[in-house]
Amino acid sequence: MATQSTPPVSLPRHSKSNNPNPYPLSPTVNNDRYTILSLINQCNSTKQLKQVHAQMLRTGLFFDPFSAGKLITASALASFSSLDYARQVFDQIPQPNLFTWNTLIRAYASSPDPIQSLLVFLQLLHHCEHFPDKFTFPFVIKAASELKAFRVGRAFHGMVIKASLSSDVYILNSLVHFYGSCGDLDLAYAVFVKTPQKDVVSWNSMITAFAQGGCPEEALELFRGMEKENVKPNDVTMVGVLSACTKKLDLDFGRWVCSYIERNEINVNLTLSNAMLDMYMKCGSFKDAKRLFDKMQEKDIFSWTTMLDGYAKLGEYDEARHVFDAMPSKDIAAWNALISAFEQNGKPKEALAVFRELQLSKDAKPDEVTLVCALSASAQLGAMDLGRWIDVYIKKHGIKLNCHLTTSLIDMYAKCGDLEKALEVFYSAERKDVFVWSATIAGLAMHGHGRAALDLFSKMLEAKVKPNAVTFTNVLCACSHTGLVNEGQRLFYQMEPVYGVLPGEKHYACMVDILGRSGHLQEAVKLIEKMPILPTASVWVTLLGACRLHGNGNIELAEQACSHLLELDPRNHGAYVLLSNIYAKTGKWDRVSGLRKIMRDFGLKKEPGCSSIEVNGIVHEFLVGDNSHKLSKEIYSKLDEIAAKLKSVGYVPNKSHLLQLVEEEDMKEQALNLHSEKLAIAYGLISTGPSQPIRVVKNLRVCGDCHSVAKLISRLYDREILLRDRYRFHHFRGGNCSCMDYW
DNA sequence: AGCTCCGGTG
Numbered sequence: 001m002a003t004q005s006t007p008p009v010s011l012p013r014h015s016k017s018n019n020p021n022p023y024p025l026s027p028t029v030n031n032d033r034y035t036i037l038s039l040i041n042q043c044n045s046t047k048q049l050k051q052v053h054a055q056m057l058r059t060g061l062f063f064d065p066f067s068a069g070k071l072i073t074a075s076a077l078a079s080f081s082s083l084d085y086a087r088q089v090f091d092q093i094p095q096p097n098l099f100t101w102n103t104l105i106r107a108y109a110s111s112p113d114p115i116q117s118l119l120v121f122l123q124l125l126h127h128c129e130h131f132p133d134k135f136t137f138p139f140v141i142k143a144a145s146e147l148k149a150f151r152v153g154r155a156f157h158g159m160v161i162k163a164s165l166s167s168d169v170y171i172l173n174s175l176v177h178f179y180g181s182c183g184d185l186d187l188a189y190a191v192f193v194k195t196p197q198k199d200v201v202s203w204n205s206m207i208t209a210f211a212q213g214g215c216p217e218e219a220l221e222l223f224r225g226m227e228k229e230n231v232k233p234n235d236v237t238m239v240g241v242l243s244a245c246t247k248k249l250d251l252d253f254g255r256w257v258c259s260y261i262e263r264n265e266i267n268v269n270l271t272l273s274n275a276m277l278d279m280y281m282k283c284g285s286f287k288d289a290k291r292l293f294d295k296m297q298e299k300d301i302f303s304w305t306t307m308l309d310g311y312a313k314l315g316e317y318d319e320a321r322h323v324f325d326a327m328p329s330k331d332i333a334a335w336n337a338l339i340s341a342f343e344q345n346g347k348p349k350e351a352l353a354v355f356r357e358l359q360l361s362k363d364a365k366p367d368e369v370t371l372v373c374a375l376s377a378s379a380q381l382g383a384m385d386l387g388r389w390i391d392v393y394i395k396k397h398g399i400k401l402n403c404h405l406t407t408s409l410i411d412m413y414a415k416c417g418d419l420e421k422a423l424e425v426f427y428s429a430e431r432k433d434v435f436v437w438s439a440t441i442a443g444l445a446m447h448g449h450g451r452a453a454l455d456l457f458s459k460m461l462e463a464k465v466k467p468n469a470v471t472f473t474n475v476l477c478a479c480s481h482t483g484l485v486n487e488g489q490r491l492f493y494q495m496e497p498v499y500g501v502l503p504g505e506k507h508y509a510c511m512v513d514i515l516g517r518s519g520h521l522q523e524a525v526k527l528i529e530k531m532p533i534l535p536t537a538s539v540w541v542t543l544l545g546a547c548r549l550h551g552n553g554n555i556e557l558a559e560q561a562c563s564h565l566l567e568l569d570p571r572n573h574g575a576y577v578l579l580s581n582i583y584a585k586t587g588k589w590d591r592v593s594g595l596r597k598i599m600r601d602f603g604l605k606k607e608p609g610c611s612s613i614e615v616n617g618i619v620h621e622f623l624v625g626d627n628s629h630k631l632s633k634e635i636y637s638k639l640d641e642i643a644a645k646l647k648s649v650g651y652v653p654n655k656s657h658l659l660q661l662v663e664e665e666d667m668k669e670q671a672l673n674l675h676s677e678k679l680a681i682a683y684g685l686i687s688t689g690p691s692q693p694i695r696v697v698k699n700l701r702v703c704g705d706c707h708s709v710a711k712l713i714s715r716l717y718d719r720e721i722l723l724r725d726r727y728r729f730h731h732f733r734g735g736n737c738s739c740m741d742y743w
Numbered sequence: 744a745g746c747t748c749c750g751g752t753g
Contacts, residue, residue: 106744138745173745204746239747274748305749336750344751372751407752439753470753 180209281310414443450482516546
């Protein structure tokens, strides 16, 4: 910030000059109360305010409640001032009037620490002779909105009614905003409808509540209603309407809104321009966004981040990086936009690379959002060392765990194989929302603790947390991994009538898995026939997978499932791979080669198996037959040693696990001994200490032979092996696997 | 006095 050489306000200087009056503001000369008060308005630094403050103390003006109030207002609301100073001043005032109380409450409500607003409000109730008035309530309700403190806000609503203030449009508008930000759209709408003299802010608050609460349709409907009632929309209205278009990804309507803004000569300020930018970006029109962005006279950090995030989320990483590098200043939201885009598009390594770059730069400090993304990326990779490092970082920096962070931590520990730690985070969490509960249920499910997952689900219901669609996916998943057929069925049929959650494609896929995996193929087929929604590819893949396990020659069913699957998704590798496995199992080699020809003609290749293992914070990746690792020689001699040991205990490789769908150049795939998970395990054996568990992550389902070998290794080498495949964890110990061979 | 724009979890 530039320093001014001459202060714009002439203030007393405590100099030993020849000036006969060292205190030119002293009332003994020519300063009355009005001069001092006008000086307050001209202050542009805390230092100047303090000088005026001193002068007021000297003259006794500070003890005039009105004048002291002026000082508070200036110090609390001025952009340069700190609230701490305002608070100090406030605490010195003997009898603050209601206006002064309100000013402080107002300032705290929009500060980073809105709880203070509520605390001052309580003091007001105790110490002030006046009851809070119609100015007080909008501020405290705003604080409650910021904190999403539902019960507190409801209590304010009650007080408003008792105080006969419930027809005040300012208060009612704040309540609409409050209920909206707590996610209770019904209550928000109830207040809105009952607002007697709605002004444009009433409409804006409700439109915004709908747009942000996931009901963009209703927001747009309300905008039309507003026109019908002849209420003229303003720039804030249009921001809300655009936000609704963005949520709906409705580019046509968005374009219409932009032309509406032009036709109706609505004031286009920076915020509105940014909302237009965001709409164009998220709705996929880079061209319109770029044109607007280049045209904008003034751009702020929102404008830049909106462009950056738009490109990044749609996978235009080069453009995104270009914008990022061009940003005049980067706040943490800009970094997060880049990190989260990588993380959400299945590029966890790229996400973590940017995270490291952030740590090295001095631009910004990681915040909760950054850490959530970094934890999520660690979870995807199974990078436990990094995940643990972030956990320590959170503790060291005294960052309070919100539900987002708690969820990500639980998910990270569970996906990295440390279920104990995941549960520890869960039990010590202060607040548990549906995300926290669901993540923990998912953790138990993926580790094969189906019963415990169901018990936790019951505890969740006891805690009055409402399960949603994802909760049920996880609960059903727990049933399918553990073979809890009856429980799964019971819960599935309770979903809609008892919990009001409509079963979706994922739930049907889980149910087909529960039935199919346990051998009830015909029931699975019946369920699919009865589906009220069109069966999706995932449902047919699941049925096909069940056919491989229990088909017993029912090739017709497998072929039907496969053709349904290919109808929906002609390039689905899984369809060909599974069906050819089934043909191979029954010795139908001619059909195997037929499928091979189709795949070749279509240019389809099996997704290559890839296993990774983190050692000392570095993630090592192995493909089948990989010899690119720098310890490759040692790895292969370890594999030879393992093979010899296995042979000595009488192990015979099970060749039926072979894919039997390989091109000549993929012959190495045939060699069971070169599978990626074996390479990773061998590397784990030579690079980690004897007491450390070996944690491997595989991108596909673990191979059957590898599963048997891993069990033996866990016994022969007395090592724990945690193998996470695409679907679940296999925890090998003492020759057994946690999945009890049900997988 | 109240309403607005970028980045997040299962």
